[in-house]
Amino acid sequence: MSQVRPDEVSAILRKQLSGFDKEADTYDVGTVLEVGDGIARVYGLSKVQAGELVELPDSKDEKGQIITGMVLNLEEDNVGIVLFGESSAVEEGHTVKRTKDIASINVGEGLLGRVINPLGNPIDGKGAISGETVRLPLERKAPGVIYREPVSEPLQTGLKAIDSLIPIGRGQRELIIGDRQTGKSSVAIDTIINQKETQNTDKPVYCIYVAIGIKGSTVANMRKVLEENGAMEYTTIVAAPASVSAPMQYIAPFAGAAIGEYFRDTGRHALVIYDDLSKQAVAYRELSLLLKRPPGREAYPGDVFYLHSRLLERAAKIINNDKVAQLMNNIPEELKSKVKGGGSLTALPVIETQAGDVSAYIPTNVISITDGQIFLDTDLFNQGIRPAIDVGTSVSRVGGAAQVKSMKKLSGTLKLDLAQYRELEAFSKFGSDLDASTQAQLRKGERTVELLKQNVYQPLPVEQQITLLKINDVGLLDKLAIEQISEFEAQFLETVSLKFEKEMSSLADTGTLDDTFGDKLVEVAKSVIDQITATN
């Protein structure tokens, strides 16, 4: 809590008292009929709206805070509400009060660098959210087709394997899918860390990390990693760890989307990560079953597809025309004066599969909603290929249009090389006698796979990725043993950044690798390779 200076106290009291009117206050009430498992059924509240927040002034948790809830079911003779606090504090007969406020969250620049709960209250002990905020609804219709644009700007993840083969554009929705312990969250965190370099440009990407059903310790750890890498300054963490109630886990992604939309609609760029949506679906299933909605496949309610599709549709690239953008549908009143075009909201939902089964209900749903998926594989992870991206099954349906020019050129041959290598790899296991060209192809493939490996929390700027892929493209790496690749990578990048500072920054700006600079790079690579082979 911030401090109030003594001389200010009386002024504040005066101000408060002057606003204290004698008018009677009018509100609508209902009575709790039954309560349990985080759900309460209420009699009365006849004018309440679906999705509205309600207060239970009689029910207070141990901190003395009034318990709130959200209306989910409107039935003939009662109203079903989900409780955000402990349901043990709620008793039969307690009063329920309407707030006339559809579930919303206060959003502003002050959220950056903070950890909040899905209702927008800070939980990092750093006091109230500072600065101006606008109140945005959690549930909001996605922008219509006229207000959208195709994806055109890249969102660099800093991971060689993704930026080259499965490029992501701003405004895209790319699914990160895989079993537990395959590095899904690491891909997401790397992407956030890599947005640091955009902060100095005129198009910074603000990040929102929504943690749903994750261990509290993991959330704390992620925050530490982001802080150590200087990424917390432009990131908000919406935390709904496993310990919070199912309603909180259910609304957490919508809170993240609302924050992202604030940046999107004010003409800026944002990245939101939903980690992970399978846990949110489980929380929603719990709520739905308790509210006695009929269960469907895998006991999920019938609208679980719509739950995810309406959430992910809110990721969009907004048309770069302020006039058209200001006409956008469903803009909240408070935000109207601030709307600008050209913004974007990129979504990276995460889905956890069980034993690699992508044909389960939730994974197939989300795969069909998103614009592609990054598939992480346990076997690859155990072979030491990290990030364990299965390049064969991963796709990006729209990101290619946003890819940097020279990267696009290099990635074409890279994809082909990898595909041929995988085919030969399976084949070569049977026999030892292989002709020279096959052996050469295998050799190149092995080195390419090695080159695409990357340590966690060490994203590479795109220009460095391009130079490395260029060297691989001309086949220079074949001279090195596989173990020497990482050594080469480090030395080469160091030399290049020292020698060609100007060229590298122009490559970063324009995205084109001209032939003269390409030749110079090859020269440098050759000398580095000679050095390495000579010392060993």
Next chain:
Amino acid sequence: MLVSKAARRYATALLELAKERKSVERTLEDVLLIKNTIEESRDLMLFLRSPVIKPDKKVAALEAIFADQVSEMVHRFITLIAKKNRENLIDEIVTAFVDIYNDYAGIISAEVFVAKKLGDKQLSDTQKQLEKFTGKKVNISVTVQEDLKGGMAIKIADTVIDGTIKHKLEQLEDAFLSSAKE
């Protein structure tokens, strides 16, 4: 009180029939008699609700209590309820009947919460003001709650018009606390 759908249907049927036979006022009197009797005698309520006691015994008891006092139609209604094994619903049915009758007659009931007992003049003034405000006949029931400290709260259906000192103090507390956080 939450009234089940079945009770509401029985009550609607009774009112419709009473309207048809132009004996609404008489029926209301009878229903109020039953309502008051059940409300005053907990034993009767438990007796009617008990699943152990056989329906024909309940009918016999209801007959004995009400047969001479109610109109022939209400008498037949009680028999019907008993025949359908709904005698446990009878208290809900009479409540529902009064609700539906009030709707039909344009009467609304208002609950008034005050800290101290109201004088007759205050009560009639309140009633007049409420009738002017709602444009309907108002049935007032007064509840005295000392912790309200002062002022008055009026609850009509789900809406509360709250002018009590207690509520004002709570609002003031909220205002001070929220400004301290900023």
